[in-house]
């Protein structure tokens with residue numbers, strides 16, 4: 001397919017799919033987030049108060065050493081040169097020694113300051129990354145469906161990087177700059193008050209400039225955070241679905257979407273930089289104008305005998321040191337605005353609360369029978385109800401097959417039982433206890449869901465099976481693999497169960513993945529199994545193997561199976577036909593075939609397809 005740039009058919013934004021990150025923040029939300037970002041920064045720094053204090057102490061000494069230099073120069077010019085003319089070189093030697101001593105002290109303190117503050121910023125970033133990861137991982141499925149993994153990745157990488165820039169370099173520069181500006185300001189006042197007033201007058205336009213630049217930068221950087229997240233979302237979506245991308249020739253379209261998203265990111269950055277550029281330039285201009293005024297006004301004061309030439313020389317030296325740090329402060333201010341926008345986004349994630357909450361007072365069901373009950377449950381993802389007033393009683397040990405048209409609500413039912421979501425009204429209970437009252441770890445032990453993808457994590461086959469029960473011994477893992485019939489397959493592997501699943505030619509077949517998933521369930525030994533059967537069909541030997549394994553795994557357990565195969569339905573005790581969130585047929589497979597309703601038609605269709 002040609003892309004929109006060449007056909008002019010659709011602008012890329014109309015073709016985005018999941019990559020959409022369209023939540024533009026409103027002004028009021030942004031104000032609240034700005035406050036949150038300050039709170040977050042404070043909470044991140046709080047545990048390191050002592051170290052921050054130590055860094056400040058070191059920088060105080062460092063700063064004193066740095067600003068002492070010009071004082072020795074002034075002393076050398078005012079006293080040293082005069083004394084040397086009279087043959088006394090002592091004051092000049094003192095001035096030179098003082099200058100070198102101050103420089104050496106500055107070198108040592110700079111080293112210690114950078115070491116202490118570098119470690120501090122690394123620790124803060126480490127905490128922040130862990131906090132965001134842990135929090136995002138604990139948030140409900142509904143959050144991840146809305147937020148997308150790309151945005152979480154963007155928060156964890158590019159947002160954290162901009163905070164890193166602030167902490168690692170900018171904060172050091174800021175402390176140094178603020179201190180030297182303040183110290184020099186005091187010295188300037190001490191040297192000559194009228195000249196100091198000229199310098200201070202230059203601050204009036206700077207205050208206005210700072211406000212203007214701050215607004216400009218914050219606006220720009222907020223946009224950059226959203227824009228870079230959209231770029232990352234697009235990357236993740238494109239690379240995560242690379243087979244579909246190549247199969248459907250979506251590369252061109254993806255390129256044009258990326259160009260658009262990346263362009264928006266560059267524009268947003270450019271807009272923020274304009275704020276900084278204007279600010280930085282204006283500081284230099286104010287600095288130069290002030291220097292000229294000081295030179296002229298200072299000369300006039302020398303001519304009139306108010307000050308000595310050394311004072312003016314020191315003044316001009318200090319002025320250079322005064323506007324240098326101010327320029328640095330402009331860069332720091334820029335980094336701060338960028339980090340503040342990132343902190344806003346991060347605090348947005350950290351302030352998200354799980355929609356599915358852990359119970360305050362957990363109740364442990366008294367049995368492990370596996371009695372499942374949906375009691376007058378109403379549920380919908382948005383306003384439209386997917387399950388309107390749904391009631392279902394599954395006695396312990398019953399294997400229920402769910403069938404029905406696509407979108408009927410079968411997966412939704414399964415997700416409610418796994419407590420990925422909570423019902424809007426009514427209750428889902430296990431062994432007489434509402435799922436909302438069962439502790440998460442307890443529920444995960446009792447109810448295990450096998451999803452269609454049968455996801456394999458990096459690591460060995462044994463590691464993947466052990467996911468069912470992390471404390472299982474090697475022997476138990478082997479027994480589970482054997483119970484589901486994985487023996488034959490593992491015998492062909494170089495290291496048996498210890499073979500790395502990824503290294504071994506990358507992937508397992510669909511049937512083998514299902515067997516691994518069943519082995520996990522066997523090991524976990526839950527009272528309820530939820531199985532979303534893969535729709536992809538297996539070849540006959542694989543299907544038989546999966547079928548046998550399933551029978552083993554389900555023995556003595558309650559099961560809810562979203563069934564796509566005749567072979568699976570045939571092992572069910574009960575079949576439920578769903579339509580638009582309601583049960584329209586309910587009975588044993590034989591009863592329903594006899595009744596001659598929808599299931600009978602479906603059954604007939606399956607049988608015909610096997611012939």
Ligand SMILES: Nc1ncnc2c1ncn2[C@@H]1O[C@H](COP(=O)(O)OP(=O)(O)OP(=O)(O)O)[C@@H](O)[C@H]1O
Pocket residue numbers: 145381382386404405406407408409410411412413
């Ligand atoms: N995460 C979601 N957000 C919004 N709507 C959803 C979500 N998941 C499902 N739906 C909607 O809920 C309805 C029921 O979907 P569900 O996945 O439960 O159906 P299903 O019977 O399992 O379908 P299929 O057999 O195709 O998997 C559908 O209209 C679907 O569009």
